[in-house]
Amino acid sequence: MDAIALLTRDHREVKQLFAQFEKLTERAAKSKEKLVLKMIRELAIHSAVEEMLFYPAVRSAGLKAGTRVGEQVADSILESLEEHHIVKWTLSELEKMDADDERFDAKVKVLIESVKHHVEEEEGELFPKVRKLLEPQMLAELGVRMEKAKKLAPTRPHPRAPDMPPGNIVAGSVAAIMDRGKDLMRDVLTREKRPQA
Ligand SMILES: [Fe+2]
Ligand SMILES: [Fe+2]
Secondary structure, eight states, X not given: OXXXXXXXXXXXHHHHHHXXXXXXXXXXXXXXXXXXXXXXXXXXXXXXXXXXXXXXXHHHHHHHHOSHHHHHHHHHHHHHHHHHHHHXXXXXXXXXXXXXXXXXXXXXXXXXXXXXXXXXXXXXXXHHHHHHHSOHHHHHHHHHXXXXXXXXXXXXXXTTSOOSTTHHHHXXXXXXXXXXXXXXXXXXXXXXXXXXX
């Protein structure tokens, strides 16, 4: 699976979580919290892998190309990083929030809207340009590295952490270890309530 196919598959999975959430009734608090935890995990891993591998490769190819399309691609990567940043803040707030909080549903709604907008831009504008910019071989190799990185990426949002290399690679690997430790604790504590981590 090449890099773009992998990211598109992730997008589809996240959109399925959104659809499941939208089907729930107002009072399904526990199911809402569970789904939001899944969204947080999937989106944290997805954005980390984009920021560590896909975006830097695409941006440097864009800048190197020295063409109009190359420039547009490099600029849209910067815009993507800002969109990720806003999404990560929302995720980090949701992580600490119970579904019965009066702002929970509205926050999830805005999260879904921002992620859908971002995904539309990636799939509709960025990815077709990237296909022209990067060789199929390069996209395939990137896909293999991204698939591996998904297993080692942070599982929680870190809006204050660096989002470009080398800072995000260093901070990301430390965060990933801590996140996965916390995830384990959460799984071990088979409590209904989430620990306020
Ligand atoms: Fe994406
Ligand atoms: Fe993205």
